[in-house]
Amino acid sequence: MPLKSRIAAAVSRSIRMGQGTRSDPPPAPAQLAAALAYSVSPGGARIRPTILTGVAMACGEDAADVTDRAAAALELIHCASLVHDDLPCFDDADVRRGKPSVHRAFSEPLAVLTGDALIVLAFEPLAGVAATRPERVAPLVRILAQQTGSPRGICAGQAWESEAAVDLAAYHRAKTGALFIAATQMGAVAAGADPAEWEELGARIGEAFQVADDLRDALFDEDALGKPAGQDSLHGRPNAVAELGVGGAVQRLRDTLAGAIASIPSCPGEGALAHMVQAYSEKLVPQHPAVRNAVPGE
Amino acid sequence: MPLKSRIAAAVSRSIRMGQGTRSDPPPAPAQLAAALAYSVSPGGARIRPTILTGVAMACGEDAADVTDRAAAALELIHCASLVHDDLPCFDDADVRRGKPSVHRAFSEPLAVLTGDALIVLAFEPLAGVAATRPERVAPLVRILAQQTGSPRGICAGQAWESEAAVDLAAYHRAKTGALFIAATQMGAVAAGADPAEWEELGARIGEAFQVADDLRDALFDEDALGKPAGQDSLHGRPNAVAELGVGGAVQRLRDTLAGAIASIPSCPGEGALAHMVQAYSEKLVPQHPAVRNAVPGE
Numbered sequence: 268m269p270l271k272s273r274i275a276a277a278v279s280r281s282i283r284m285g286q287g288t289r290s291d292p293p294p295a296p297a298q299l300a301a302a303l304a305y306s307v308s309p310g311g312a313r314i315r316p317t318i319l320t321g322v323a324m325a326c327g328e329d330a331a332d333v334t335d336r337a338a339a340a341l342e343l344i345h346c347a348s349l350v351h352d353d354l355p356c357f358d359d360a361d362v363r364r365g366k367p368s369v370h371r372a373f374s375e376p377l378a379v380l381t382g383d384a385l386i387v388l389a390f391e392p393l394a395g396v397a398a399t400r401p402e403r404v405a406p407l408v409r410i411l412a413q414q415t416g417s418p419r420g421i422c423a424g425q426a427w428e429s430e431a432a433v434d435l436a437a438y439h440r441a442k443t444g445a446l447f448i449a450a451t452q453m454g455a456v457a458a459g460a461d462p463a464e465w466e467e468l469g470a471r472i473g474e475a476f477q478v479a480d481d482l483r484d485a486l487f488d489e490d491a492l493g494k495p496a497g498q499d500s501l502h503g504r505p506n507a508v509a510e511l512g513v514g515g516a517v518q519r520l521r522d523t524l525a526g527a528i529a530s531i532p533s534c535p536g537e538g539a540l541a542h543m544v545q546a547y548s549e550k551l552v553p554q555h556p557a558v559r560n561a562v563p564g565e
Numbered sequence: 566m567p568l569k570s571r572i573a574a575a576v577s578r579s580i581r582m583g584q585g586t587r588s589d590p591p592p593a594p595a596q597l598a599a600a601l602a603y604s605v606s607p608g609g610a611r612i613r614p615t616i617l618t619g620v621a622m623a624c625g626e627d628a629a630d631v632t633d634r635a636a637a638a639l640e641l642i643h644c645a646s647l648v649h650d651d652l653p654c655f656d657d658a659d660v661r662r663g664k665p666s667v668h669r670a671f672s673e674p675l676a677v678l679t680g681d682a683l684i685v686l687a688f689e690p691l692a693g694v695a696a697t698r699p700e701r702v703a704p705l706v707r708i709l710a711q712q713t714g715s716p717r718g719i720c721a722g723q724a725w726e727s728e729a730a731v732d733l734a735a736y737h738r739a740k741t742g743a744l745f746i747a748a749t750q751m752g753a754v755a756a757g758a759d760p761a762e763w764e765e766l767g768a769r770i771g772e773a774f775q776v777a778d779d780l781r782d783a784l785f786d787e788d789a790l791g792k793p794a795g796q797d798s799l800h801g802r803p804n805a806v807a808e809l810g811v812g813g814a815v816q817r818l819r820d821t822l823a824g825a826i827a828s829i830p831s832c833p834g835e836g837a838l839a840h841m842v843q844a845y846s847e848k849l850v851p852q853h854p855a856v857r858n859a860v861p862g863e
Contacts, residue, residue: 287716293735295716299724303715351681356673373727375654379677380724383649383684387714390688390706397703405695405702408688416685417601418585418593426597426678429671437591 274316277335278307278342285388302373302381303388307346309364314547315450316342318472321543322454322465325536330403333396334457337407340389341449344415347385348446350378352425358502360495386415406456414449421445428504435505443480444473464532471527472544478520479551481507486555514561517552524548572614575633576605576640583686600671600679601686605644607662612845613748614640616770619841620752620763623834628701631694632755635705638687639747642713645683646744648676650723656800658793684713704754712747719743726802733803741778742771762830769825770842776818777849779805784853812859815850822846 268276286300287293294300316338323334353360353368355375360368370378389411396404417423424442427433448469452462481499485508489496499506507516528541528548552558566574584598585591592598614636621632651658651666653673658666668676687709694702715721722740725731746767750760779797783806786794797804805814826839826846850856 285715293716293732295721296724296728298727299715299721347681351677354677356677377724377727379649379652379654380720382681383645384715384718384720384724386681386684387710387718387720391710391714394703394707394710397700401699401703402695404706405692405699408702408706409692412685412689412692416689417583417597417682418591420682420685422678422682422685423593423597426594426675426682429596429675430594434591 270317270320271310271313273335274313274320274338274342275310277316277339278310278313280335281339281343281388281392282307284391285384298373298377299380299384302369302377303384305372306350306369306381306385307342310342311364312550313342314476315345315446318447318450318469318543318547319454319457321540322451322468323458325531325534325540326455326458326460327535328458330400330457330459333400333403334454336392336396337411337453337457340393340407340411341446341453343385343389344411344421344449345446347382347389348421348425350385351382354378357425358495358498362489362495389415400459403456403459406462407453410449410452410456410462414445414452419445428502433505438505439474439477440470443477444470447473447476460534467530468527468532468544471523471530472547475520475523475527475548475551478507478516478523479553482513482516482520482553482555482558485509486513486553486557512561513557517558517561520552521548524551568615568618569608569611571633572611572618572636572640573608575614575637576608576611578633579637579641579686579690580605582689583682596671596675597678597682600667600675601682603670604648604667604679604683605640608640609662610848611640612774613643613744616745616748616767616841616845617752617755619838620749620766621756623829623832623838624753624756624758625833626756628698628755628757631698631701631705632752634690634694635709635751635755638691638705638709639744639751641683641687642709642719642747643744645680645687646719646723648683649680652676655723656793656796660787660793687713698757701754701757704760705751708747708750708754708760712743712750717743726800731803736803737772737775738768741775742768745771745774758832765828766825766830766842769821769828770845773818773821773825773846773849776805776814776821777851780811780814780818780851780853780856783807784811784851784855810859811855815856815859818850819846822849 282303285303287295319338319341320334350369352358353363361371369381393407414420427438448466451465451469455462455465484499487496528544531537531541580601583601585593617636617639618632648667650656651661659669667679691705712718725736746764749763749767753760753763782797826842829835
């Protein structure tokens, strides 16, 4: 099965678990059930579970079901963060992925509950890993929790935006880097490898992603992004383009991705994984005239 | 250590995990760290972790640290539900436990994030159970997730309030019963016992608690409750007092608790647990003139 279909199937299994069935257990309330499915589609690149699965394969994957549960868990956490970040008290976003945000399509209460239920539905299928690889349950739960919650996860990352004095390194690492670290480390654990060696790759991909996101936020409008543009400037948030200019930000993006590839630990599928990260890198650089004008030889 | 102090210590350990330290890992953003501690205090009766610990002891507890991690997990989920339920888009409650609700004391973004982080912090310490009783990690994660999320947990319970046509049995079971079922089942698992036998006790305590809550909501004002009163009537929610009258509701409460005690499975500490549930029952009946007038011989 192609990676994209495999991840889509895993995400769908988790969502169906949350929707329930007509018999046992009783099905979820209809709107919550609909909002759960709505919040994970369209899937887009699903970059975090793709990296997770890529790392598991590079480590010599021996239990595809374990990888799939971990990949779905990570994607659900990411989707939960989007649903809650879009709420009126945060970004107040009307649009996400080119369609109305969950609170606009359903309601604000349902958006809060959908995010909550997605967080829980991320952890629930990890318990099922016990059926085949019981020793991998605890590290998967621990890594996912650490990179989702506080003090290091995306909850903490978002909460830095409420502080007058921001620890910028902690902010970026938690807000954007955390789920990429979860991707590489959970991928390693899913294949029975040591997660400690895989933190740096996740952190570097996260840094690159942050710079690419800053570029897109500064350069594109809402139609192109499928979500509100210029949010960093509007909310006074730090942005690499404001700090370094377009050319400097593009250079930093490329340097960071080169460092990411260099950091890949020795493993059976090292070459294939490097190729995957390289292919991803090329997609990360925004296709925009300002980038071509700012970078010599572009 | 008395049960109350033991549970308080376990909850504090989980909260400190979420706050982080000054060295490694970096501490959480200051307001989130403060809101995490604020949201779990004052602890009050902490009835869910108390039942959990009581069941573990009745089952012949053999790993106190496992019980404590499970008890803290359950209390954090309960507190997360209170923080999110108080949000403007749900109950819009200014007051909780006699002090400003989290979104009033901090802000709405911090209340959303505090609830999210508490959910994650419930699961994170369960991974630590692997150090001593690795086979108990997966069932603890599974039960907590099932009773918290969707379709059977408290997220689904709250979401039933957004539906035009409500499955009342599913609503009450999910909204109030779920965390009591988690309490008895996680208590059993924490002590190495079979959780299936312990579902009925949790479900019955949950039913009794729902009726008691209905009575308090109908009979008391905000000062006595420490939270807004008359919410069921205001929001058109089902309430046992509206259905049965005060006397009928008190009778149902007593019948349900008698059934709960009768359902306790055979176990080493069966008598002590029955005594604990009985003592709890007496506290559940609201001390109010309407109750004394409605119930003959009261």
